[in-house]
Amino acid sequence: MDQYSARRYIVTALVLLVVLVYLIRLLYLQVIDSTYKLSAENNSKRIEILYPSRGLMYDRKGQLLVYNQAAYDLMIAPYELKEFDTIELCQILNIDKESLITGIKKAYNPKHRRDPFLKQISPETFALLKEKLYKYSGFYLRSRTLRKYNREIGSHLLGYVGEVSEEMIGNNPYYEMGDYIGISGLEKAYETQLRGEKGMNYFLVDVHNKIKGPYQNGRFDKDAVVGKNVVCTIDADLQEYGEKLMKNYSGSIVAIEPSTGEILTLISTPSYNPSLLVGRPRTLNYNKLKNDTLEPLFNRAIMARYPPGSIFKLVNALVALQEKDVTYNTQYYCDMGYYARGIKVACHNHDSPLNLPQAIQHSCNAYFCNVFRSIMEDRDFKSVAEAFNNWRDHVLTFGFGNRLNTDLPNELNGFIPQASYYDRYYGQNHWNALTILSMAIGQGELLITPVQMANMACVMANRGYYYIPHTVKQIQELDTIDSKFLEKHFTSIDTGFFNTVIEGMELAVNGGAGSTARIARISDIIVCGKTGTAENPHGEDHSVFIAFAPKDNPKIALSVYVEHGKWGASYAAPIASLMIEKYLTGEISNSRKWIENRMLNDNLLNKK
């Protein structure tokens, strides 16, 4: 027809090309790539999260320890922002325009539809903002609860709550950015019970985030479940008293009810006010505490691995009795110390010879060096190493060397070496009882945590068994606590042998002149105890004391560890006795007030 009519094919080819390209693109968008489907879900569905209030905490007598206070976060949904009066908003929030803009810019994250813009705004700001919020499309208020404390006690025990980290979110899908989670102490241990369950309301929303109605008629909606209240085993009054006594010392008190394993007090000093780690100033305060050289964040009660010192003589005595290496009446001489093959372990001036209870009363080093040798050189065993491992097996049954598995997070294990440890160090058969003699008096490689020492006091009190120490007595709506806390753990020592050792512990406190722990004596109450002085190569020795009382039907067993307190009798024993008296009688008798005053007024923290 005309010379260019063939060009129709070029034009037709263009059409077909475009159709083909668009079909492929459409296939890709709609069928192959699934990312857009997910985005669509998030686009039109708004989840309103209902935050339950966190469970409350009570002490064993029902006193409220931890409760909640309402707080609000100002949330920002950057994709819903509209123009607004920045000056007014800055005034309400008391921020400058620059931080407003950087805050908004920061929120632009395709992964998060909403981000906290300003956390835990003050009640005044909240009141102001609530009325004006309608002007600021894209800003929301989210209600949260903050922890409040009735008394400034138990910071290590109770722990604190903070925002979940990215890592925690990765491990547990329950949590979302900005959620709170227990980070330490009971808050962490009982997180699932305390937090309750978040509720959710699903809405269909339009692009202006206007709610168009419930999503699928509320089929997926869920009410929030309020967190369960927790009754702790702690005696708040005793805890407070103990913290008062310890405030000038670095160390720990752990007191346990022996008949149940319930922890009555758990003190680690230096401590901090639990309110410091709540709300907006938490990060700032946390960093301050973290950098404090006194390590107030370090929970010594369950994490400090100390040499036990002379309190360990009790364990050695029990093992020797069980292995028939000594008896009640076995006597050893002491001439101001123990001497053998060039080794000297010094002792102090006391009567000689002594039997076993008397040796405990005077804490005779020579006696217990002999006891330890008799254990290690027992003819029943082919080698020292074998005897040593047998000894170790006994020792482990007291709860040493491994975590006790209390309900407190971050508990450490302590250390009881194996024979192979010395084989590696000295070579097989190249070591003997004398090589490791320092363990006879609780030194050397032995490391024990304060809670393990308190547990040992329980073993003594119970004449041979313990319950795993724990801090929770009851959880709301639950019949029972974890069954592992209701189970008796027996040591490998026959009950009868404990009477010998307890007689020594009774004498140590109540045996009159020459008794190492006379200062812990309380009239009308028979306290059984044992002092310890843990050698410290880095400074003044540590003061250690374990005790239980009364002797019959004991109500309290405890360990006190005062760093750099020198003798067991100088700080640990008096503090322990005050704790016992306070717990059993409710007050300190006038005759013993001077001890209380001395403990309250002395100060080892500033010495060092």
Added chain:
Amino acid sequence: MTRRTNILLNADWLTIIIYLVFVLFGWMNIFAANYNEQYKNIFDLNQRYGMQLIWILASFVLAVFVFVIDSKFYSFFANLLYGITILFLIFVILVGREVHGARSWVSIGGFNLQPSEFAKFTTGLVIAKYLTTIDVKISRLKSILVLFGFIMLPAVLIILQPDVGSAMIYFAFILVLFREGLPGMVLLLAAAISILFLSTLMYPKIFIIITLIILAAIIFYFLNKKAKYLFWGIIIFLIAYIGFFLLNKYNYFNSTTLVRILLTLVVSSAVYVIFAIRRSIQHVLLILLFLFVLIGFIFSVDYVFHQVLQPHQQTRVNILLGKESDPLGYGYNVNQSKIAIGSGGFTGKGFLNGTQTKFDFVPEQSTDFIFCTIGEEWGFWGAGLVILLFGGLLVRLIYLAERQRSAFSRIYGYGVFSILFFHFIINIGMTIGLLPVIGIPLPFFSYGGSSLLGFTLLLFIFIKLDASRLSVLR
């Protein structure tokens, strides 16, 4: 048999059926896009879908009207119709109603109309009329200039509204001219200029200009095959550049690198032209002419982009080119559009079950982004079918145009095809994220009286011309 039935029998019913399917399916989707619990009645005149029904009925009346009028009317009054729409376009700039920052509406008898929608078919008519005038040949420069004038006049007036998107559609007529004999080089050149256009927006000017100079040198070498000539050219260029460089360094004549390169090019070109004339070297003038034209083009694109385009249009282009990331701003529209279409999957969510379009996540979901509703609720098979049907309609229009005895009908047919093709490319390309967001409607689907009436006129005039093709004398 009367002449009337003859016309109806001869009408291309395939095209009419596709038209009806589009219009009614479009209406359903406008209903779906605006549907909510409160307004369930598709005939509710207070809602867009109710209004669209009125426009559809009006379009049918208009289509019948087009059929009743004698086919010679359109060729006879082409110039007059064109003139009237031009007057309306001028009128609208002066006293039009401003909507979304553009003066593009006039009120006629209570209805608001956009003259730019009607200028498309009158421009198609006037091109067809002019090209069939004796003495007009597309090979003649004068004819081409007149044709470009016809096309540019409404385009420029629409840019002044300002509505750049609608103006861009007038580029479609280059396809008509191509079919009628415009050299293929021009089409290639148009493609090359498009690439240059995009590069200008994406890269620094100096980089593009240097690339162009190097390209010119390479082409020059391949045309002459003499390294000696190229060598001298490079030497002259370098000497001139060093001169300007030193002038700048010693503060005799301060200049930026871009200015230095341009001045160097001008000076060295002048010197080389004299050299070339003496040695009678071929192709120098032509290549230099092209080079300067293209550099001029770069600067005018730059000017248009920064001075003529609205800031939001600049942003849209920048986002598409990957120069800006702005999830809330204009990238948001494209993203939401892709989400809506993508969420439809293969089978779609079902009629009225779309969540993305229904809840306003997609902007302009019943006008420019109507394809999202189709994609979301009808899935790949529905949206794919629409694309196939559009392809079918376009190919059918080519076929119809080619079977015309009269050149006027053929050229107008190609005009109809080109306009619809460009709308199809730009609108759907935009919703599926392949092209920038340019706010133009999807023919027959999008909500809007002017566009529906305009497209109906555009299409039915051609159907009428086609139906009466046998009565036209050769």
